[in-house]
Amino acid sequence: MSNMSIHQAITNQRGFYEGGKYTEANKNFWNANSEFEETASLDRNVMRARARHLAANNAIMNNIDGAILDNVVGTGIRLQSRTNIKNLDDEIESRFEIWATSPALCDSTGRLNFYDMQRVILQTRMVDGEIYIYKRITKEGLKLQLIEADALDDGGIDQGIEINPDGSVKGYRFKVKDKNGYYSSKTITIASRHIINYHSTTRATQYRGVSEYAQAIVDIKNFSAFQTATVQSALAKANIAYTVEGDMSINNNGLDKTSRIKEVNGIAVHYLKIGEKINKLAGDSATADYKDFSESTIRLIATARRISFELAFRDYSRVNFASSRASLAQDNKRFDVDQKSLVNYILNDIYYTWMLTEIMRGTIKIPIAKFLSDHIPYTRKRWVFPPKTFVDPLKEVNAIEKEIALNMTTETDVCAMRGNDFRDVIARKVEEQEIKDELGYEEEMVVEDKGDVKEVRELLMRVHDLLSELEER
Numbered sequence: 106m107s108n109m110s111i112h113q114a115i116t117n118q119r120g121f122y123e124g125g126k127y128t129e130a131n132k133n134f135w136n137a138n139s140e141f142e143e144t145a146s147l148d149r150n151v152m153r154a155r156a157r158h159l160a161a162n163n164a165i166m167n168n169i170d171g172a173i174l175d176n177v178v179g180t181g182i183r184l185q186s187r188t189n190i191k192n193l194d195d196e197i198e199s200r201f202e203i204w205a206t207s208p209a210l211c212d213s214t215g216r217l218n219f220y221d222m223q224r225v226i227l228q229t230r231m232v233d234g235e236i237y238i239y240k241r242i243t244k245e246g247l248k249l250q251l252i253e254a255d256a257l258d259d260g261g262i263d264q265g266i267e268i269n270p271d272g273s274v275k276g277y278r279f280k281v282k283d284k285n286g287y288y289s290s291k292t293i294t295i296a297s298r299h300i301i302n303y304h305s306t307t308r309a310t311q312y313r314g315v316s317e318y319a320q321a322i323v324d325i326k327n328f329s330a331f332q333t334a335t336v337q338s339a340l341a342k343a344n345i346a347y348t349v350e351g352d353m354s355i356n357n358n359g360l361d362k363t364s365r366i367k368e369v370n371g372i373a374v375h376y377l378k379i380g381e382k383i384n385k386l387a388g389d390s391a392t393a394d395y396k397d398f399s400e401s402t403i404r405l406i407a408t409a410r411r412i413s414f415e416l417a418f419r420d421y422s423r424v425n426f427a428s429s430r431a432s433l434a435q436d437n438k439r440f441d442v443d444q445k446s447l448v449n450y451i452l453n454d455i456y457y458t459w460m461l462t463e464i465m466r467g468t469i470k471i472p473i474a475k476f477l478s479d480h481i482p483y484t485r486k487r488w489v490f491p492p493k494t495f496v497d498p499l500k501e502v503n504a505i506e507k508e509i510a511l512n513m514t515t516e517t518d519v520c521a522m523r524g525n526d527f528r529d530v531i532a533r534k535v536e537e538q539e540i541k542d543e544l545g546y547e548e549e550m551v552v553e554d555k556g557d558v559k560e561v562r563e564l565l566m567r568v569h570d571l572l573s574e575l576e577e578r
Contacts, residue, residue: 140310142264149315153233153254156318159325160232165403166318166325169410169417170231174224176436177443179491181205181220182452185526187485193471197460200468204246204459213241213250225251226303226451227443235304235314237277238451239295240458247462249455254313256280258292266302266312267294274312277302303450320409328402335395411439437493448488457484492524 137144159166184205186197204210205219212218217225229236229251237257239250257265258278267275274297280288304314318325400418407417413432460483463469464476471483508514517527540546 141308142310142312145311145313145315146259146264149234149313150259152316152319152322155322155326156232156234156316159318159322163325163329165328165406165417166321168419169407169412170228172412172416173231173410173440173443174227176440176491176494177447178220178223178227179524181223182444182447182491183220183489184456185487185489187487188483189485190482193483197469200463201456201459210246211249213239213248217251219249222249222251223447223451227447229253230303230305230314231317233314234316234319235302237279238301238303238455240299240301240455242458242462246466246468247455247459252279256288264313268312273297274302276300301451301454305446317410321406324402324405324409328399328406331398331402332395412436433494444488444490452488456486460484487521487526489521489524489526493522 160170184198184201186194186201188194188197208218209215212222226236226238233254235254237252237254239252241248241250256279258280259265263278265278267278269275276294276296277300278292278294281291281293283289302313304311305317306314316322400414403418404414407414410417413436415429415432416436457480460469460480461476464471464473476483505514505519509516509519520527520530
């Protein structure tokens with residue numbers, strides 16, 4: 106045997122990399138190398154069904170989804186136009202707000218407004234792994250139709266997505282419902298430019314999404330089973346506190362066969378037969394371990410969903426300010442990623458289509474030729490997200506003041522964190538000051554008493570002297 110063949114034999118048997126060894130412990134690894142869709146198509150529909158069940162029935166998953174939705178979308182991500190063209194920003198914002206808040210205008214089914222759609226879109230992406238948004242141009246303007254993955258004609262080898270030779274998507278093939286509301290054998294293909302296929306992409310060969318519950322499905326199922334068994338065990342122990350042990354060798358003749366039960370001071374007493382003795386049931390170890398098992402499992406689930414244990418379980422009792430702040434900072438980074446994803450793949454696309462539609466309808470007075478040749482000046486905007494939460498607002502404000510002083514952030518960014526626009530805040534402050542001046546309102550100087558009465562008195566004396574000098578002048 107040559108040196109090369111010996112080396113190959115040793116390598117095949119032992120493996121050069123530890124992670125590549127074939128052992129009893131890792132023999133159940135999935136060792137197939139294939140494109141994403143070839144691998145994911147085997148389990149995608151099953152995981153989607155299981156995820157939907159957990160989302161509807163499991164309080165932990167429901168709470169995690171709610172926390173993500175409240176922080177990423179809140180009551181809606183809103184538009185602020187920034188064309189810097191006089192009167193155009195106000196016109197665009199007012200018209201977009203009318204469209205966004207009216208289900209009859211923005212939803213092809215007339216059921217949801219645009220801000221409710223944002224929550225549904227993100228929720229569906231998390232649970233189902235994907236959602237399709239059909240941008241329908243009508244005489245009344247742009248209308249959106251949300252389509253779930255079940256409607257995709259994924260029975261063929263292409264999974265319902267028609268792909269061009271260069272890898273780009275040509276169109277999406279959807280099943281058509283019959284008059285009874287069931288999917289029929291008929292299909293319709295919609296060009297890709299009319300469809301937003303929204304999912305999280307992790308591989309270059311990926312065209313569809315998978316449920317974001319994937320890594321947590323087994324853990325949450327095990328937890329639910331353990332929880333059910335623990336509750337049932339506790340109920341059984343609560344109802345049966347004692348057992349009767351009898352000597353079967355004793356003749357039953359002459360014994361009490363009525364199994365008499367009497368009540369003494371509200372407590373049922375069972376009269377034993379000859380040869381029987383009573384034993385108390387031992388405690389249930391599963392009940393004793395429930396808290397530790399629950400906490401460790403929820404930590405695994407929270408990790409799989411990329412969210413902190415404290416936010417997932419709403420338990421901040423064992424963390425201090427520093428650790429809470431660090432944990433919340435990581436959660437906020439996770440929320441930022443989802444917000445940017447919604448902006449880049451959903452909101453910007455929909456806003457551009459809405460603008461183009463309104464210009465063509467003549468409701469927004471911008472020359473169509475100018476918009477098509479260079480739409481950037483007319484589509485400059487800012488999306489306002491829900492305000493970020495803070496562990497200790499006072500400490501956060503002090504920290505923000507120092508960051509602004511050190512040029513580590515700006516007042517504009519701080520306002521954005523609060524869900525506000527800096528220009529709007531300043532405009533409102535100017536308006537408030539004008540109202541105060543008009544009404545002759547003067548703010549009183551407030552001196553914070555920190556316990557040093559002498560310093561406070563000296564400060565008041567200096568103020569009095571200053572006012573006296575001004576009067577003399």
